[in-house]
Amino acid sequence: MLAYGYANSGGAAPLIAIEQPDLMPASDQIVLTTLAVNINRADHLNLTGHLTLPLIPGHDVVGRISQIGSSVTGLPLGTLVAAYTTQTYAEQVIVDEDKLVPLPDELPALEAVSVITPGITAYKIVHYFADVQPGQTVIVKGAAGSVGRLVVQLAKRLGATVLAVAEQRHTRLLQALGVQQIVAYDQQNPAHVLANRGDVVINVAPNGLDGKTDLAMAKFDATIVSMAPSLPATSKAIVFKTVQPTDTISDTAVLQTLFKLLQTKQIQTQVGYQLPFTLAGFTQAQELLTVEHNGRIVVAKTE
Incomplete structure (x- = not known):
């Protein structure tokens, strides 16, 4: 073969x-x-x-x-x-x-x-690392990428209010996913527009780019989940988690759930x-x- x-x-x-x-x-x-x-x-x-x-x-x-x-x-x-x-x-x-x-x-x-890969990553971010709860305000940085779009959809299914950070050109795509507010980082400064707004900040941009902005957007006692290994120093009482492989939720269990959601058009x-x-x-x-x-x-x- x-x-x-x-x-x-x-x-x-x-x-x-x-x-x-x-x-x-x-x-x-x-x-x-x-x-x-x-x-x-x-x-x-x-x-x-x-x-x-x-x-x-x-x-x-x-x-x-x-x-x-x-x-x-x-x-x-x-x-x-x-x-x-x-x-x-x-x-x-x-x-x-x-x-x-x-x-x-x-x-x-x-x-x-x-x-498969973006879905497993997004599901474990939302359900395990971030442990998103109904009513929380979740800020997703890198929301227009494959993982980011799925994070947005999964967080919304849990009853969170989702705010997105992405390029201006992705506005329509994210609006179609039901994001409540979109901040175009090539037009505005998310650290100013979303200052102290997030109960959860999820950074799925490559390498967890720009942790200072994550801290600025987070509430005092927020959870920040990132592809980065660490955050800059802060006086906030942040719970920080780095996205990494975990078997706490099995990949097969995640895929079974994702396939059902895709089949029934609950995610795309x-x-x-x-x-x-x-x-x-x-x-x-x-x-x-x-x-x-x-x-x-x-x-x-x-x-």
């Missing part, structure tokens, strides 16, 4: 097609025939250091079950499933049984795969690019990660 990855490490290494042996599942594993792969920034960043080569990137996959380990029950051949796993830039992906989530009827594979995702499941498609996807783009990038086959 073909996989797509790197034979050499380093940022300039080209993506290549790699012929691999067909996968064979252990007793508790399942082999998927890949249908769709969601492309994430982490796929492009992990190309330095001591790596096992060849390196096959990817974490988000939707596929059909093509082989089943001897102890697997309840998941017949041909079942359409999704998973957060590894080495998904490939025609076949091997997954532990307990990491698989069957897709609900009528949920398109493109929608399902596009929500945006697929901006659907590229062919070829070396050219994966290469173009990697290139798109390095420039400004709108919506999720998905590489997919046509069934």
